[in-house]
Amino acid sequence: MGYRLSTDAMNQVLAELGKQYAIYAPKCYPGGNTFSEVDCIRYGEVHTVEEIETERKSDYSFKELLLPFSETLFFFTENTIQEASVIEKDMVIFLRSCDLHAVRRLDEIYLRNGLPDFYYQRLREKVQFVLIGCPAAFDSCFCVDMGTNRSDNYDAAFELRGGQVYMAARHPQWEALLRQYGEPVEGFAPSYVTETPTRVSIPADLSPAVAKSTVWDEYDKRCIGCGRCNYACPTCTCFTMQDIYYTDNAKAGERRRVAASCMVDGFTDVAGGGSYRKKHGERMRFKVLHKVYDFKQRNGYQMCVGCGRCDDVCPEYISFSAILNKLEEAMQEVRGDGQQ
Amino acid sequence: MTVSNEYLSHWAEIREVIPHTAIEYTFRMAYQGAVQPGQFFQVSIPKYGEAPISVSGIGEGTIDLTIRRVGRVTNEVFERYAGERLFLRGPYGIGFDVELYRGREVVIVAGGTGVSPVRPVIEHFYWHPELGRKVSLIAGFKSREDILFAEDFTRWQEQMDVILTVDNNNGDPDLRQGLVTEYIPALAIADPARAAAIVVGPPAMMRFSIQALLRRGIAEENIWVSYERKMCCGIGKCGHCKIDDVYVCLDGPVFNYTRAKDLAD
Numbered sequence: 001m002g003y004r005l006s007t008d009a010m011n012q013v014l015a016e017l018g019k020q021y022a023i024y025a026p027k028c029y030p031g032g033n034t035f036s037e038v039d040c041i042r043y044g045e046v047h048t049v050e051e052i053e054t055e056r057k058s059d060y061s062f063k064e065l066l067l068p069f070s071e072t073l074f075f076f077t078e079n080t081i082q083e084a085s086v087i088e089k090d091m092v093i094f095l096r097s098c099d100l101h102a103v104r105r106l107d108e109i110y111l112r113n114g115l116p117d118f119y120y121q122r123l124r125e126k127v128q129f130v131l132i133g134c135p136a137a138f139d140s141c142f143c144v145d146m147g148t149n150r151s152d153n154y155d156a157a158f159e160l161r162g163g164q165v166y167m168a169a170r171h172p173q174w175e176a177l178l179r180q181y182g183e184p185v186e187g188f189a190p191s192y193v194t195e196t197p198t199r200v201s202i203p204a205d206l207s208p209a210v211a212k213s214t215v216w217d218e219y220d221k222r223c224i225g226c227g228r229c230n231y232a233c234p235t236c237t238c239f240t241m242q243d244i245y246y247t248d249n250a251k252a253g254e255r256r257r258v259a260a261s262c263m264v265d266g267f268t269d270v271a272g273g274g275s276y277r278k279k280h281g282e283r284m285r286f287k288v289l290h291k292v293y294d295f296k297q298r299n300g301y302q303m304c305v306g307c308g309r310c311d312d313v314c315p316e317y318i319s320f321s322a323i324l325n326k327l328e329e330a331m332q333e334v335r336g337d338g339q340q
Numbered sequence: 341m342t343v344s345n346e347y348l349s350h351w352a353e354i355r356e357v358i359p360h361t362a363i364e365y366t367f368r369m370a371y372q373g374a375v376q377p378g379q380f381f382q383v384s385i386p387k388y389g390e391a392p393i394s395v396s397g398i399g400e401g402t403i404d405l406t407i408r409r410v411g412r413v414t415n416e417v418f419e420r421y422a423g424e425r426l427f428l429r430g431p432y433g434i435g436f437d438v439e440l441y442r443g444r445e446v447v448i449v450a451g452g453t454g455v456s457p458v459r460p461v462i463e464h465f466y467w468h469p470e471l472g473r474k475v476s477l478i479a480g481f482k483s484r485e486d487i488l489f490a491e492d493f494t495r496w497q498e499q500m501d502v503i504l505t506v507d508n509n510n511g512d513p514d515l516r517q518g519l520v521t522e523y524i525p526a527l528a529i530a531d532p533a534r535a536a537a538i539v540v541g542p543p544a545m546m547r548f549s550i551q552a553l554l555r556r557g558i559a560e561e562n563i564w565v566s567y568e569r570k571m572c573c574g575i576g577k578c579g580h581c582k583i584d585d586v587y588v589c590l591d592g593p594v595f596n597y598t599r600a601k602d603l604a605d
Binding site: 073074076081083109110113114115116117118119121208211237238239240241242243244245250253255257260262267268269270271272273274276277282286289290293294295297298 | 343345348386408568570573576578580587604605
C-alpha cells in the first residue's frame with residue numbers, strides 16, 4: 001500500500017521513529033568537499049525530511065554506517081580484553097537502489113564468506129532500509145547495465161514528488177506509522193532508473209588472462225594510488241588491523257580495524273619486505289577484476305553495482321566504466337596473443 | 341542470531357623457546373585442540389598487532405610457532421620467554437592432508453622459513469614411516485647461520501633422504517652449496533607418475549622448483565604449495581590475502597598446484 005504525506009507529516013513520522021532509531025540519509029555538508037567551496041554529500045543523521053539530499057548523488061555511500069572507516073574492536077589493558085560496545089539505537093538508512101544492492105554484497109562477504117563477522121552482524125541486525133526512489137540517473141551511473149536499478153527488498157520506500165512525500169511500506173512498523181500520518185494512495189511504486197547516460201559492457205568471456213593485456217599499462221602513470229575509489233565504493237570492504245595505545249597510559253590501548261585500499265602502497269606488504277602488485281596498473285587490474293569477475297566467480301553475481309562514485313571521486317579523472325568498456329578489446333588482444 | 345566474536349584472541353602460555361638463528365625462534369605454545377599441518381594462527385600482542393604464523397609442530401597439548409623477527413609484532417614476540425604468554429586465535433585455513441600422501445613417494449622442497457609449514461608433514465612421516473613409501477626432503481637456506489631445525493635434519497636422516505643445502509657455504513666443506521633446484525634433476529624417484537610433491541618457500545624458489553619437478557614427470561595435480569600473504573583477519577574479510585577469486589586464508593594457504601598455477605597476484 002502506498003501513502004502520501006505532507007513534509008510536516010513526514011517529519012512527525014521521523015520524530016516518532018527517532019525515539020527508537022537513529023535515522024541516516026544522504027545529507028549536504030556545505031563546502032565540505034575536498035575542493036574549495038564544493039559541497040560534500042555524505043551520510044549523516046537526519047531529523048527532518050528537508051535534510052535528506054535527494055537531488056544530488058551522495059559522494060560517499062552508506063557503508064560507513066555498517067563498516068565504520070575506523071572501528072574499535074576491543075580495548076585492552078595488561079591482562080584483560082574488553083569488547084567494544086555497540087551503539088544503543090537501531091538504525092534506519094535511506095538509500096538508493098544501487099546502494100541497497102551493495103548491502104547484499106557486504107552481507108556476502110561479512111556474513112557468508114568464511115566465518116560471520118561479529119561486529120558487522122551486530123550492526124546489521126539493527127538496520128531497516130528505506131529505498132529512495134530514483135527517477136533519473138546521474139551522469140556517471142550505470143546501474144541498469146549492472147542490474148541494480150531496481151530493488152524490492154526494502155522495509156519502506158520513499159520519494160519526493162511535487163513537494164509531497166510518497167511512501168510504500170513492507171515492514172509492519174512502517175505500515176502502522178504511515179496509516180496514522182499519511183493518506184493512502186493507489187498504485188504508488190518507487191521510481192527506478194531505466195536508462196543511464198553511461199553504458200558499460202562486460203565481455204562474456206572475460207577471464208584472468210586479461211591481466212596480460214597492455215590495457216593496464218596506462219594506469220601505471222595515470223593512477224596515483226590514493227585509494228579514493230575504494231573509500232567511495234559501496235562494495236569495497238577491506239580493512240587493516242591497527243593496535244594503538246594511549247600516550248598517557250601505555251599499559252592500555254585498543255585494537256581497531258580501519259578501511260584499507262588495494263590501490264594504496266602497503267596493502268600486500270608482508271613482514272620481511274615481500275610485496276605484490278607494485279605497479280599501479282596491476283592494482284587497477286586487481287580491483288577491476290574483483291568488481292566484475294572474481295566476486296562473481298565466487299558468489300554468482302557481480303560485485304560492482306554501477307553507482308559510478310569511483311569515477312566521480314578520482315582526482316586523476318580515471319573512469320572505471322571506461323575501463324570496463326576497454327575489456328572487450330583487451331580480451332581480443334590477449335586471445336590474439338594466444339593464437340600466434 | 342548471535343555469532344561468536346572471532347577477533348578476540350585467547351592467552352596461551354609459552355612452554356619453551358627454541359632458538360634456531362639470531363632472528364628465528366620456535367615458540368612452543370600450550371594448546372588444546374585439533375590442528376592440521378599447514379594451518380596457521382593469528383598471533384598477537386596487544387599494542388603491537390597481529391600476524392599470521394604457520395604451525396611448525398604439533399605436539400601433545402602444544403603447538404610450535406616458528407617466528408622470524410622481521411616486523412613490529414614479531415620483534416615484540418621475541419621479548420617473550422617461557423612462562424609468559426601470547427595471544428592466539430585459530431587455527432585457520434586449509435592445510436596439508438597427509439592422507440593424500442599415504443603409500444606414495446613424497447618429495448618435499450622447502451626454502452628458508454618455508455620449512456616451518458611443512459615440518460609437521462615431515463614429522464608425520466618420521467614418526468609413521470609405514471604410512472609413506474619414501475620421503476625425500478630438499479631444504480635450502482642462505483647460509484649456515486640461517487639453518488632452522490638443524491637437530492631435526494640430523495634426526496630426519498634416519499627415516500628419509502635429506503638434502504640440506506645453503507646458497508653460500510663460505511668454503512665450509514661439510515655443507516652442501518647450491519640452490520634447492522639443482523638437486524631435483526638427480527633425485528631418485530621410482531614412480532614419478534604417482535609421486536607427490538610439496539613446495540614451500542620464496543616465490544622465485546617455488547616457481548623454479550615446480551618447473552624442475554614437472555620436468556621430472558611429477559604431475560601438476562600431485563604438487564601442493566603453501567602461500568604466504570598479508571592477512572589481518574584470517575576469516576575472509578579483510579581482503580589483503582585475496583588473489584583472483586581465492587582467499588589464501590580460507591581456500592589456502594595450501595593449494596594444489598592445478599589451482600595455484602593460474603593465480604596471478
